[in-house]
Amino acid sequence: MRRLSAYFAFVFAILPMLVIAADTGPPNVLIVMTDDMGYSDLGCFGGEIETPHLDALAANGLRFTNFYSENMCWVSRAAMLTGVYHKTSLFNSTIHPRCVTLPTALRHAGYQTRMSGKWHLAGKDNSVFPVDRGFDHFYGILGGAASFFAPHDLCRDRKNVENEYRDPDYYITDAITDNAVGYINGADPKKPLFLYVAYTAAHWPLHARPDDIAHYKGRYSIGWDKVRERRIARMKELGVIEPETPLSPRHPDVPAWTDAANRDWQQRRMEVYAAQITSMDRGVGQVVQALKTSGRLDNTLIMFMIDNGGCHV
Numbered sequence: 001m002r003r004l005s006a007y008f009a010f011v012f013a014i015l016p017m018l019v020i021a022a023d024t025g026p027p028n029v030l031i032v033m034t035d036d037m038g039y040s041d042l043g044c045f046g047g048e049i050e051t052p053h054l055d056a057l058a059a060n061g062l063r064f065t066n067f068y069s070e071n072m073c074w075v076s077r078a079a080m081l082t083g084v085y086h087k088t089s090l091f092n093s094t095i096h097p098r099c100v101t102l103p104t105a106l107r108h109a110g111y112q113t114r115m116s117g118k119w120h121l122a123g124k125d126n127s128v129f130p131v132d133r134g135f136d137h138f139y140g141i142l143g144g145a146a147s148f149f150a151p152h153d154l155c156r157d158r159k160n161v162e163n164e165y166r167d168p169d170y171y172i173t174d175a176i177t178d179n180a181v182g183y184i185n186g187a188d189p190k191k192p193l194f195l196y197v198a199y200t201a202a203h204w205p206l207h208a209r210p211d212d213i214a215h216y217k218g219r220y221s222i223g224w225d226k227v228r229e230r231r232i233a234r235m236k237e238l239g240v241i242e243p244e245t246p247l248s249p250r251h252p253d254v255p256a257w258t259d260a261a262n263r264d265w266q267q268r269r270m271e272v273y274a275a276q277i278t279s280m281d282r283g284v285g286q287v288v289q290a291l292k293t294s295g296r297l298d299n300t301l302i303m304f305m306i307d308n309g310g311c312h313v
Helices: 002-021 052-059 073-082 102-107 162-166 172-186 211-213 223-239 264-291
Strands: 028-034 110-118 138-142 153-156 193-198 302-307
Touching: 028 073, 028 138, 028 264, 102 110, 102 172, 110 172, 138 162, 138 172, 153 162, 153 211, 162 211, 172 193, 172 264, 193 264, 211 264, 264 302
Parallel strands: 028 193, 028 302, 110 138, 110 193
Antiparallel strands: 138 153
16 A cells, blocks of 8 residues: 555655646646456456557556555545545545645646546545545546446536436446546646546446447356466466466355356356446547547556456455
C-alpha cells in the first residue's frame, strides 16, 4: 500500500511543475479504473481475453509489474484519489474530510474535472457526491455494485437519473463510456482536463450483451486449469513475471476442472466475464479516440489500473 500512496503523492508533487514548465501547456490526465479484475485478465499481461485497445496503450507505454492496491474497492479508490491509506473500518466508506483529493488539487491548478463511473465513496448514507470532492461533473453510480442493465443510485451530478436505464438498450459500461466521451467533447479546449473513468466491469453481477457473450462461446471448454497454465506461460513470455515463477496452487475450495460440477454453467460464467472485459476495453478505445479527435491525445497522461483482484464469488 505504501508504494501506491507514494506514487500518487509524487503525482501531486510534480503537477505544479508541469503547469509551469510544459511547453505544450498542462497535460490532460485520464485515469481509467476497472473493478475486481485479475491483472492477468488483460491480453498485455498474459490473458486470453481480447483487450486490443488496452494492449495498444501498453505497447506504447509502461507496464507496471509491482503495483500495490487494497483488497477492497472503496479503500483503493480513496487511496488513489488522495495518496492516503484509509482504514476499512473508519470514515464510513468515504474519503476523510481532511484529505485533499486529486481533482481538488487539479481544479485549483486550472483543470476541468470530470468523472464517469463507479464512485463508492458516498458514505453509509450516500450523502457524499463526487461534486463534493473536487469534480465539476459526475455521471455514474454512488455505491459499490449494481445491475449493468438497471443500476440503482445512478446519478448525474447530484440528480438521480435512474430513469435513463428504462431505455431497452441501456448497458452501464456503454453509458460510462458515452458520458466520458461527452465530457471530452464538451470540455473547454483552452483548459486542461482531468477525467476519471471508473468502470463497473468486471464486478458481479455477471452481465454482458448477448453479442459479446456469443463471441466467447466455447472458449473456456478447456477449463480453468488449462487457462491458468496457458496464462502463466504467456506471462513469462511477455516478461511480466520471472521465468522461474511457479504456478500457484489451485484454491482449496476450487476443484480440478475434470471434477467440477455443472461445467457448462461454469463455462458460461467465464464467457460472460470475458465479455464484460472486452466491452470495457472497447469503451477505452472510444475514450482514447475522443481524445485524439479533440486534439488532446498527444498531451494526455493516461493511467489504467484495477481497484483490487478478481472477486471470489
